[in-house]
Amino acid sequence: MISNWVIILISVGYLTLLFMLAYFGEYRAKKGKSLLKNPYIYALSLAVYCTAWTYYGSVGNAAESGLNFLATYIGPTLLAPIWWFIFKKIIRISKVYRITTIADLISTRYGKSVSLGSLVAIFCVLGIIPYISIQLKAISSSFQMVSNSNLVSDANASISNHIFNDYTLYITIGLAFFTILFGTRNIDATVKQEGMVTAIAFESILKLVAFLVIGFFITFVVFDGFSDIFSRVNDDPQLSRLTTLDSIGGYSEWFWLNMLSMMAFMFLPRQFHVSIKENTSEKHLDKAIWLFPLYLLVINIFVIPIAFAGKIMFAGETNVLSDTFVLAIPIFLSQDFLAIFVYLGGFAAGTSMVIVSTIALSIMISNNLIFPYVVSNKQFIRYFKGNFSRFLLNIRRASILLVLLLSYGYYSFISFRFSIVSIGLISFVAVAQFAPAVIGGIFWKEGNKSGAISGLIAGFTIWFLLLVLPTIDQAGFISFFIQNDKLFNFIPLADGQAFGLPMNKIPAALFWSLLINSSLYVFISLRYMQSSKERNQAEVFVDIFKYSKEFESTMVWKGTAYVQDIEELLIHFVGDKKTKEILREYEVKYNQKLKKEDRADSKLVNSVERILAGLIGSSSARLLISTTLKEEEISTKEVLDILKETQQIVVVNKQLKEKSQALEEVTRQLFSSNEKLRQMDHTKDEFISTITHEMRTPITSIRAFSEILHDNSDISLEDKQQFLNTIIKETERMDRLISQVLDLEKFNTGKQEFHLEYLQINDLILEAVRSVQTLVEQGRIQLTTQLAPQIGFINANKDRLIQVLLNLISNAIKFCDPMAGKIEISSKQVSENIVVEVNDNGKGIVKEIQQSIFDVFYQAPDQTRKKPKGSGLGLSICKKIIEYHQGEIWVESDGKQGSKFIFTLPTSTNESILENENYLNEENINS
Amino acid sequence: MKKILIVDDEPNILLSIEFLMKKEGYRIFIARNGKEAIDIVKKEMPDALILDIMMPEVDGFEVCEFIKTNEETAHIKIIFLTAKAKESDIQKGLSAGADLYLKKPFSTKELVKKVKGIFN
Known part of the structure; x- marks a missing residue:
């Protein structure tokens, strides 16, 4: 037994949490991190479709008539692929027109007609109030069940003798308070209600989790899995009929029920509110298209097991309503905690529907029923000068209160007598009446206001006569209309032959009302002319994707x-x-x-x-x-002419945009190739500046010594010898520099051609070492070789490879430890490659410049600071030579102790190919 | 006897200038890079420097700046002798406080004359 107060506290606590979540959502939006930009939040907010009806009613429906309940969920799922055509269009239209409700959408399309807008608003209020009332019913009866641990929700208890004991009224007022807090924070109805959507998305998660938890508990803890429940049902002939799809109307009834839920999903005011008004990006539809059907699938997994479990558990007790199985089972098993959790899930399902529906209806009441009659009054406008926003918000608040009190009234007098599902479907049929006017409006330019009004009035009249009147009458108000199960004594009402069709009441009423509604819409639209204003909207609505960018001119x-x-x-x-x-x-x-x-x-x-x-x-x-x-x-002609012009402007603009994009692209390419040229020019400049600098050094020495020798006849023989020797050395250096520059130039222009032959790298290494031997013997340098005995042949130019080896070895000699220099040259075979390493024990090369030392005249960032002397063109020529032989060259060093120059060359295995290549190379040289 | 410090990383150039200056009767010190040059300046207080610019680690500009911003050494004459011949380099050298800026390759006679001139 759980105390009343605990449940009240939990409910209020939950609403507070919801409000904090909403506040958080708005806080995020203010910071620019709007949660509504998340497509998952959008998809979850669509699940406001699943109300207390889904939560409690589906089980009730399944328990009474088997699989029929599924139609409500299969409809929107089948519809998912055509969201693309319909929703995308409506979203775009609503965005450009700043439309916020379905009443506004319909009235705008038909010339912004006040009468049509009011009509739709009134129909919405009439159609939805019963639906809100069943949410109140579900919340209040679940509250009573949990707080009294009572398996039987005593319907009549709600009409309490004393108004202070009427929990439903308290709940209604509480919800009105919260809805006002959520929904009337901003005067501009087009501003996204970040907080509300965040809260709704959260409620969608909560009701799903709660339903899955109770479903899992019943199926796997109370019973022994799905098969256990189903085998028990099959054993009972009374229950086994529920497992087949054999309702009275058969498949045609199924078809109409699916159609019904499809249309409800599109046109229910709360669905329009979350899917169209609160949509922030058309792209969110892409995710919602599969996420929302998935949500429906998951939330329905345990419906049948719970329904069957309830039937089995409460077989003897006829007063436990199947609508309450979800809650009755945990109460029956004295699982208090679980019962509270299930109650909260249902509370979430109910409140989310109530909050969104009430907000949507309050916008319709204020915008379509009150303001049109108020704003045309000049006195009024003068009175509210500048203070209008407060008036507007107060009207919305009053509308919210009004809607909820009407729902409470409906509940108190009528809906407590009926199951949740029956009343929900009646609301569905009401909103389905909008289908011809909306679908026709966005795809058919000829549809007009008179057609829409007559269709809607006819449809609603039929709805009222066939569905609402009988419920009022059953409630005991008007026995006049119905005699012998016949309306006006001639329209049959009984299920199975309702209204002359072999179906139940709901699909039959849907069929007749929609048939007459859409026939009138089409017939009257064709029969009478549109006004120019209507024509204007019709053109823009149907061709919205052409006009949306130039909206103000349309x-x-x-x-x-x-x-x-x-x-x-x-x-x-x-x-x-x-x-x-x-x-x-x-x-x-x-x-x-x-x-x-x-x-x-x-x-x-x-x-x-x-x-x-x-x-x-x-x-x-x-x-x-x-x-x-x-x-x-x-005149209509004028309207059409101007629209045509606008369309042409749109086309021209598009072409201009494409052209300017193409131009931009060309400019970009030009800019980038220009940049490349500039870069090349810069490199060339640098090369020339460095090369001339390098050449000046030997010339300086040559000139200085020549002048000294020229001017000083008394110079000693020893000095003379040394100076002349220097002049010769510097001349050689000069010559070397010039040939290197020419080499490099040849490589750069791709003119270099070498004679290739079949060679052993070890022979070349030994030859190179021999030629530097004299240098090494003079100093204190130890030069060793470590050559692999089994090594493949290479196809290479002998002189050039020796040049590379000599360059690396002489660098090593220059940079190795000056006191105890050690150089080791090794060769080895690594898979298809020959790898040659030249190691020294010098100071090493820091990481930052290991790549750039192979560049031509690499310059350190500081232009006046020389890199280690000697490396000018040598390494870059080595690199070109190795690359010419399809090899790679690089250096490894920790920058402290020693450096290792490594190059690789591919081995050549087939001599005949080599010779062939040699031949070709020689051919090239000759030609 | 005036003391001259010659700073260059090319041994042959050092050799030729050393010969020329010795012949004129100057006392000569030699440094192969900027760091060595600064050490010798501190120790020997030469009267003038013949200074190259492009050198590893510490370049000629930095040596010049060190000398000219240091009160004790600011009086030391500085002659840049360099292959860097761009107008911007000359400006940079002179604004660093150099007394003369000569370009490589140089005329030996002119060098000798300019060095003499600087002490008058």
């Missing part, structure tokens, strides 16, 4: 208005500060200076109308503009 407007009028109008609604911001934004966007005395053009009027539409709904905004500004009538 609304054709003619009249006389001054910028000052527009400014005053805006100030009334959004205040001075915001008005300035809006006008400045406009000036920037269109690069146009606005002066008070200027005539306002249609672009300005349209963008202001669009801003107002976000606040008070598009029909109210239209009405406001038309009553404040002087407008002229426009």
Whole structure:
């Protein structure tokens, strides 16, 4: 037994947590890290589709009629692929028009008609209030069950003798309070309700987890897995009928139920709210397309096992309603903790639906039912000058309270008598009536206002007569309408032959209402003309993807208005500060200076109308503009001409954009090749500057010594010898430098051709070592070789490889330890390659320059600081030679002790190919 | 007897200048890089430097700057003798406080004359 107060505390605590989450969501959004940019949050928020009906009702439905409950979830899943066509279009339309509700969408499409908007809003309120009331019912009966540990939710207990004991009323008021906190934080209805969506996404996770936990518990802890439950059901002939799909209407009924849930998923106000209004990116649909159906699949896994388990456990007790099995089972098993968790899951499912639906309805009530009749009143506007936002929010708050109290009323008098599912489906049929007007509106230009109004009125009348009236009557109000199970004594009502169709009531009513609704829509649309305003919207709606970028030019407007009028109008609604911001934004966007005395053009009027539409709904905004500004009538032909022009502008703009992109690309390429040329030029400059510097050094010595010898006849013989010797050495150095430069030039221009022959690297190493032997013997250097005896042949130019070896060895001699120099040359075979290493025990080469020492005249970052002397062109020529032989050369050193120069050459195995190549090379040289 | 420090990393160039200066009766010190040059300057306080620019580790500009910013050594005359012939290098040398900037390859007679001139 859990105390009432514990449950109340938990419920209030949960709502507080939800509010904190919402606050967190808004905090993130303010910091620019909006959670709504996350496609997973979007997909989860769509799961507001799963209400207490899913949570409690699916099990009830499955327990009574088997697999039929699945239609509600298969519908939206089948629909998923066509979200792309329908949702993407509606999202785009709603974004450019700043549309926030389904009523606004329909009224905008048909010329921003106030009457149509009001009609849709009224139908939504009538259709959805029963649906909200069943959420209240579910929350309140689950509350009573948990707090009393009572298996039987006593329906009649809700109409308490004393209003203070009426928990449902408290819950309703509490929810109204929270919804007002969530939903009326911003005057502009188009501003994303970050906090609310975050909370809804969280609730979607909670209800899924709770349902899976109880399902798992029942299936695997209470029973012995799926097969255990199913075999018990199969053994019972009473229950086994539930496992087949044999409802009265058969497959055609299934079809209509699927259609019904498809349309509900699109047109339910709360679905429109999360999927269209709160959408931040059309791309989010890509993820939602598979994530949302997956969610539906997962949440339905345990529905049948729980339903069967309930049937088995409560076989004898007829007063345990199947709608309450999910909760009744843990209570029956005295699992208090689990029961509370399940209650919270159901609470989440119920509250998420109530919050979103109520907000959506409150926007419709204020924007489509109240403002159109208020804003056209000039007295009123003057009265609220600048204070309008408070008025607007108060109206929304009052609407929220009104919707919830109406739902409570409906609950108290009617819905407690019916199962959750039956009432939910009645709401579904109501919103399905929007299908012809919306689908026709976005795909068919001829659909018009008269058609939409007549279709909707007909559809709703049929809905009311066939579905609502009988429930009211069953509740004991009007026995006049129904006699002998027949409406007006001639329309049969009984399931299986409802309304003359071999189906149950719901699909039959859907069939008739939609048939008449859409026939009237099409027939009247074709029969009567559209007004020019309607034609304008029809063109833009159907071809939205062509127009969305040039939106402000697509609304054709003619009249006389001054910028000052527009400014005053805006100030009334959004205040001075915001008005300035809006006008400045406009000036920037269109690069146009606005002066008070200027005539306002249609672009300005349209963008202001669009801003107002976000606040008070598009029909109210239209009405406001038309009553404040002087407008002229426009012919349909004019509208079409201007739209055609806009389309051409769009096409031309697109072409211009493509052309300028192509130009940009060319410029970019030019720039990059220019940059490359500049780089090459710079390298060349540097090369020349360095080479001349290098050449000046020997020339300086030669000149100095020549002059000394020339000017000093008394010079000693010994000095004379030394100076002349230096002159000769420096001349040789000069010569070497020149041939190296020429070599390098040849490599760079690719003119170098060598005669290749079949060689043993060891022979070349020994030859190189022999020629430096004299140098080594003079100093204190120890030169050793470590040559692999078995080594492959290479196909190479002998002189060039010896040049490389000599260069590396003489570098090693220069840089090895001056006191006890050690040089080791080794060769080895590593797979297909010959590897030669020249090691010395000098100071080594630091990591930073190990690559660049192979560059031509590598220059350290500091231009005046020389790198270790001697390395000028030698290593870069070595690199070119090795690369010519398809090998690699590099240096390894820790920068402290010794360096190791390594080069590799590919071995050649086939002599005949080699000879052939030699031949070809010689050919090339000759030619 | 004036003391001259010759700084260059090319042994042959050192040899030729040493010969020329000895003949004029100067006392000669030799350094093969900037670091060595600074050590000798501190120890021997020469009257003038004939200084190359491109050297490993410490370059000629740095040597010049060290001498000219140090009160005790600021009086020492500095002659750059370098293959760096760009106008910007000359400017840089002179602004570092050098007294003369001569280019390689040089005329021996001119070098001798300029060195003499600097002490008058």
